[in-house]
Amino acid sequence: MNLVEKKLLVVLDCCIGCHACEIACRQEHELTYETDSKWCQVMTIKPRRIRDELHLDYFPTMCVHCDDPLCIQCCPVDAIVKRKDGIVLVDDEKCNGCRVCVYACSHGAMSFNEESQVAGKCNFCLERLEYGIEPSCVQHCIGGALRYVTKEDLEEITKGKHTAFFGKVCYASSKWKLAV
Amino acid sequence: MSKDNILCKRCGTPIVLPKNIKDILSKAEISQTIKWDELLHLCPRCRAQTFAERTIGGDLQKVVRNWPLPKRRSEERKSIRFDKRMGATVYKSQCYICNSGCDALVYEKEGKVIKVEGDPSSPITKGSLCCKGLASKEQLYHRDRLLYPMKRIGKRGEGHWQRISWDEALDTAAERFKEIEKRYGPDSIVLATGTKRGTWCDYFMRFANAWGKQFTSTGWAQCAIPRQLAGLMVLGGYAAECPDFSNANCILIWGTNPANNWPHHALSMMERWAEGIPLIVVDSELRETSSKADIWLQPRPGTDAALGLGFLNVIIHEDLYDKEFVEKRCLGFDELKARVQEFNLDEVEKITWVPKDKIREAARLYATRKPACLMHSCAIEQNADTISSCLATVMLTAVTGNLDIPGGNLFPMFKDIRGRGDLEYTLRQLITEEREKNIRGSTEYPLLSSNACMLYPSAHNATLWKTILTGDPYPIKGMYIHACNLLVNVANSRQVEEALRSLDFILAVDIMMNPTVELADILLPATTWIERDEVASHHQASYNAIQIGQTVVRLGECRTNYAIINELAKRLDIKHMFPPESDEPFFNFLLEKIGLTWKELKERGGYYFPNVYKKYERNGFNTPSKKVELANSKMKNLGMDSLPRYLEPDESPISTPELAKEYPLIITTGGRVSIFRHSEGRNIPILRDLMPHPLMSIHPLTAEELGIKEGDDVVVETPRAWMEAKAYLTEGIHPKVVQLPSHWINEYNVNMVMDNERCAPYIGSAQLRCQLCRVKRKK
Numbered sequence: 001m002n003l004v005e006k007k008l009l010v011v012l013d014c015c016i017g018c019h020a021c022e023i024a025c026r027q028e029h030e031l032t033y034e035t036d037s038k039w040c041q042v043m044t045i046k047p048r049r050i051r052d053e054l055h056l057d058y059f060p061t062m063c064v065h066c067d068d069p070l071c072i073q074c075c076p077v078d079a080i081v082k083r084k085d086g087i088v089l090v091d092d093e094k095c096n097g098c099r100v101c102v103y104a105c106s107h108g109a110m111s112f113n114e115e116s117q118v119a120g121k122c123n124f125c126l127e128r129l130e131y132g133i134e135p136s137c138v139q140h141c142i143g144g145a146l147r148y149v150t151k152e153d154l155e156e157i158t159k160g161k162h163t164a165f166f167g168k169v170c171y172a173s174s175k176w177k178l179a180v
Numbered sequence: 181m182s183k184d185n186i187l188c189k190r191c192g193t194p195i196v197l198p199k200n201i202k203d204i205l206s207k208a209e210i211s212q213t214i215k216w217d218e219l220l221h222l223c224p225r226c227r228a229q230t231f232a233e234r235t236i237g238g239d240l241q242k243v244v245r246n247w248p249l250p251k252r253r254s255e256e257r258k259s260i261r262f263d264k265r266m267g268a269t270v271y272k273s274q275c276y277i278c279n280s281g282c283d284a285l286v287y288e289k290e291g292k293v294i295k296v297e298g299d300p301s302s303p304i305t306k307g308s309l310c311c312k313g314l315a316s317k318e319q320l321y322h323r324d325r326l327l328y329p330m331k332r333i334g335k336r337g338e339g340h341w342q343r344i345s346w347d348e349a350l351d352t353a354a355e356r357f358k359e360i361e362k363r364y365g366p367d368s369i370v371l372a373t374g375t376k377r378g379t380w381c382d383y384f385m386r387f388a389n390a391w392g393k394q395f396t397s398t399g400w401a402q403c404a405i406p407r408q409l410a411g412l413m414v415l416g417g418y419a420a421e422c423p424d425f426s427n428a429n430c431i432l433i434w435g436t437n438p439a440n441n442w443p444h445h446a447l448s449m450m451e452r453w454a455e456g457i458p459l460i461v462v463d464s465e466l467r468e469t470s471s472k473a474d475i476w477l478q479p480r481p482g483t484d485a486a487l488g489l490g491f492l493n494v495i496i497h498e499d500l501y502d503k504e505f506v507e508k509r510c511l512g513f514d515e516l517k518a519r520v521q522e523f524n525l526d527e528v529e530k531i532t533w534v535p536k537d538k539i540r541e542a543a544r545l546y547a548t549r550k551p552a553c554l555m556h557s558c559a560i561e562q563n564a565d566t567i568s569s570c571l572a573t574v575m576l577t578a579v580t581g582n583l584d585i586p587g588g589n590l591f592p593m594f595k596d597i598r599g600r601g602d603l604e605y606t607l608r609q610l611i612t613e614e615r616e617k618n619i620r621g622s623t624e625y626p627l628l629s630s631n632a633c634m635l636y637p638s639a640h641n642a643t644l645w646k647t648i649l650t651g652d653p654y655p656i657k658g659m660y661i662h663a664c665n666l667l668v669n670v671a672n673s674r675q676v677e678e679a680l681r682s683l684d685f686i687l688a689v690d691i692m693m694n695p696t697v698e699l700a701d702i703l704l705p706a707t708t709w710i711e712r713d714e715v716a717s718h719h720q721a722s723y724n725a726i727q728i729g730q731t732v733v734r735l736g737e738c739r740t741n742y743a744i745i746n747e748l749a750k751r752l753d754i755k756h757m758f759p760p761e762s763d764e765p766f767f768n769f770l771l772e773k774i775g776l777t778w779k780e781l782k783e784r785g786g787y788y789f790p791n792v793y794k795k796y797e798r799n800g801f802n803t804p805s806k807k808v809e810l811a812n813s814k815m816k817n818l819g820m821d822s823l824p825r826y827l828e829p830d831e832s833p834i835s836t837p838e839l840a841k842e843y844p845l846i847i848t849t850g851g852r853v854s855i856f857r858h859s860e861g862r863n864i865p866i867l868r869d870l871m872p873h874p875l876m877s878i879h880p881l882t883a884e885e886l887g888i889k890e891g892d893d894v895v896v897e898t899p900r901a902w903m904e905a906k907a908y909l910t911e912g913i914h915p916k917v918v919q920l921p922s923h924w925i926n927e928y929n930v931n932m933v934m935d936n937e938r939c940a941p942y943i944g945s946a947q948l949r950c951q952l953c954r955v956k957r958k959k
Contacts, residue, residue: 011247012236014454016439016446017468018854019870023311026866027295033865041225043232047466047912050240054911056471059232074203100198106219108227131265139307140298140314142443143450144249157248164235174247177239 003129004085006148008138009157010060012173014145017042017058021137021146025062028125028136037111039063039122040137055175060145062137063088063109063122064166071101071110079119086168087126092118107166124148124168188223190230195223246456252306263287268294272785274716274727275313276377276709278857281721282444283786284309284316286710286732293317293710293733304722310443311855311867318864319708320735324692326705327736336681337699346704346737346747353660353702354751356685360658367618368657370639371395374664375858376404377709378716378729379770380741382600384662385636387745389607390756394619396639398669398858401566401628401945402850403558405635409627409943410570412634413812416802419589420574422723423553425449427587430549432542433461434573435484435559439468441852444721445555458549460542462487463559464848464949465877465919466912475542481848481917482563482950483532486826487539488572490528493520494543495579501547502581509796510578512811512823519823531826533914547580551587562850562948565827566940567627571812572824578808584794591796593724593789594717596773600635605770607756611637618654620644625944632818640944641670642936645679657684660748662741663706667695668859668925671936671946674901689744694859695925705738707731712740715767715781726771726787742766820942829950830938831899833916836952843899843952845882849920849930850948859923874928875908877919878955883909886955893958896920898933898951904958918955922948 025031025040045057065088072080072088079094080101090101090110095118102110102119110121125135133139134148149157154170164171164178171178185194201220222230263270268287275284275296283302287295296316298309319325329349334340344352360368371393373384381397388395411420425431425448438446446469453459453472461473464481479487495501496517506513525536532539546552554577560569582588598605611631616622621629621640629640648656659680670676680686680699688700691708714729721727739747742763749757758766767778774787781787800806804813815822833840855867862868876894888894892907896918904927905920913919920930933953936946 011249011454013245013247013472014450016450016472018439018443018446019311020309020314020443020854022870023314023866024297024309027297027314027317033869041228043229045233045236047471047910048238049911050238053240054466054476055240056466056912057236058468058471059236061228061232074200076200098198100200102224103195103198103201103219105224106227107231108222108224108229110224127265136297139300140309142308142310142447143439144252144447144454147249149250153250157250160243161247162241162243171235173236174243174245175240176236177241178235179237179239180235 002085003132003134003148004087004124004126006150007154008124008135008169009147009149009154010169010171011145011147012057012059012171013175014143015042015058015060016143017044018142020140020142021060024136024140025122028128029120031113032115035113035115037113037120039109039111039120061107061109062169064107065168067167070104070106074100074104076100087124089123089126090119090121092116095119186220188226189221190226191223193223244456245454247454249454266294271730271732272299272728273710273732274378274714274721274729275309275316276714276729277312277316277319277860278441279375279377279720280442280444281378281716281718281727282309282313283727284313286730288732291733293320296710304725305444306447308443308447312857312861315861315864315867316708316710318866319691320710322692322863324863325735326690326692326703327738328705329737330703332701336701339698341703346739349702349704350747350751353687354748356701357658357660357752360684364655364657366392367394367654369393370644370656370659372397372659372661372664372666374398374669376718376720378714379599379718381636382606383742383745385600386605386607387749387754387757389610390749391752391754392610392615394639396641396644397636398664398666399641400636400638401625401640401939401943402562402948404561405628405633406561406566406943406945407556407570407574408635409633410567410574413803413814414571414574414809415578415583416808417591418719419583419591420554420556420577421719422590422592423555424587424590425452425553428452428551428553429457429587430546430552431457431459432546432552432554432576433459433469434554434556435462436555436557437463437467437469437852438555440854441857458545460546464914464917465851466910467851468854475538475545477534477538477542478914479532479534480914481846482829482832482947483826484560484563485565485569485572485824486523486528486531487534488569488576489520489523489824489826490525490532490539491543491546491576492516492572492579493523493525493528494540495547496520498544500544501579505581505583506579509801510808510810511805512809515811516575516823519825523826546576550580550582551585552580552582553587553589554582558850559949561945563945563950564829564940564947565825566945567943568824568826575810575824578810583808584796586793590723590793592719593792594719597717597726598770598773599717620647621944625939625942626818627943629944632814640939642672642939642944642946645672645675648679648682649675658686659683660687661696661700662689662745665694665696665859667699668923668929668931671931671934671948673929673931675936689741691738692863704744705736706744707734707738707740711735711738713763713767713778715770715778724789724791726781728782728786730782815942829947831935831947831951839899840952843897843954844916845953845955846917847896847898847920847933847951847953848917848949849922849934851919851921853921856923859925862924873906874921874924876905876921876955877908877910877913879913879915880909880911882915883907886957888955888957894955895958896933896953896955898935898953900935901933903930903933904928918953
């Protein structure tokens, strides 16, 4: 199957909060410190006491490639497109640096590159996909939380588990009833 | 942009809203999945956090954790030489950003390293690499790299340097060392090194032995020696260091956080965990690894030995031990049985603060869900009796019969490659009785500093500083520091600094400027892992692989560790060392007995020893009795208590109740984070960005009592000194404990406040996990 048609599965159970995905992403897309731009971030949900048990969770975030992306609707120069395979892409050349998309994204996934002065975000490492290899965050994920899988595999893996689908990303947990 | 700036509702940073915000909102309103009110009130970063919190929610509905996850991409083990996508040459190498030694690929294009990635063909890492490793390029090209030999031109520590040639640097160093030796005697020069990377420490020991000098390290008494020595004495090998996660049916993690600092271990652990295998974690704070635990035991810091004895008590008295294995393969069981009698769970609960039911549940699970593997690390090596806590964890693998079986703990397969056990390599026989006597600490801490130490007989830090400062029993005037940030990484930093400043001459080798090398007279630039060849087989990386490092580029005039040391050896007329021109003869020497050469190994991309389980069936265990010695003969012969016992920390609410009134909190330190390795990495901006400040973990109730809020600057005082940090409020820590991150510099250096006077018996570990402090908000 064509790699670009796969989905990103985030098995929240398996995220160990190590930040390998973040740095893998920054390296792959040359998001140096100076760009102040991050396409992938791991959030920490601090220890919470629920039903007399402490829970500490980690939550990787990146562009989920929404089904109906607000960033596309808002972009004044049509620099953002959703491809047939669902991948939402920002065109560097067309972007005028107005940052409207940054404010339009409720996931905080659109990131402004302070060096190149254009918006950018996760593209599932399209260049790698086209070359036949999985996204860098997926390859380097130590806990095995990030998986780039076919629709069929995704269904199989998440059977009986809690899931939350957003565009091309599916979050899954064996613990938390996830909210969409 | 509109002028009506608003502040982010979560973090308070100003948000500049675009002019057409209304337009965006009207579009957002029609989209049901978007909580449009957030757009107005949160900055982009807080939106990601809010998204995470909203999605995960608080509705706990546990289902079976058994993920049928596909295996990772793992190619045939062949070297990829060229990457068409990037047009780059690919070098198969081994990442030494820390000492985990993960397989890695380095991509080079037109003489520049453009990328460092995990190696998908590696069965050890399966393509993964941690954030530090992925940032290796940032270290390689860092502006603070040392690239040329330099000499100090101002006062010591003033920061004025002048570039000199290698010849001048080495000649000067050799000359100064010779002068010092002539004037003050052979013991007036000491050596120091840091974490093992590759076979480095073994080679350094060879050099020290060939030169006839003692050497010290940043902290082997606090990391590595107690647990590995306990393994050697009881099991006759390093099995307790090599958990076979992939085949285990139960995993016990004790005093370590592999998610943060043993990435390849974390990978196999998580693979198995995701299949539903139960995980038991002993950690004083709810952190990355303990957050995954099915049973999390939160002991009072420093009480691991008592907890270990509690485990053994349950296992022995409930008859859960492996009778056949114990009868046939172990000695000293009755003595152990008598000892654990003293540690009934009521007693253990009182000491450790861990509820006895939880201890029982964990011990039963570990002993009965076979095969089970155990991983332990340095948290148990920094308390009042470190050898005891290590003996206890090490023997758990034996009494449960989990030794050298698939899914248990495995003895490494490195029989034929030369390593620290090979006298021809380490030249340990050159440490004569007379020399041994002069190693500082050899009388008080024989398991660390005398020939009784089966790893590296090395000088005891605190004893050494005192000798330097007092000249008693002999003067020490010169020091050769190779890759070792003593000023940051060793307890009682003030004393360390005073000692170093009092020396006549310091030669330092490092890859970057740091507080320690700033005190040097001559500075030599070493290569980072990307700039050197390496042959490494060590059980922290893999239990059966020889991995290779390859030179990809070379910056400035830096040289490999081996070359530097060999150049020095040549000038000091030290025998037994290798020619400085190339590291190859040395690598060939390492590989000699396997019948491989460096060139062949490089061509193959590494080497795997065939897997053999239950190796003890053939020749027994590598102990004097050829059995597992639960009451080990080594310590017995030295007149020591050879069984694990429990000593209360020298400073604690129990041993020093008066002091505890003034200093009511237990300070524990040394917990690793994933983004930095010891004192390294804080100058790499993309890593530092993830943790700009040292964060002190404190329970919200304790913080409230003290008037401390999240992110407040705090002052931590011990009876010795003070330091600063920022408050991180977490329910994951006991209200009577604060956790301070280690390895930060200046006023954030926790080693400023830690005592190094009272050390663990026999082995001299500083009690870094369990001292007393008080905390207040910084005014």
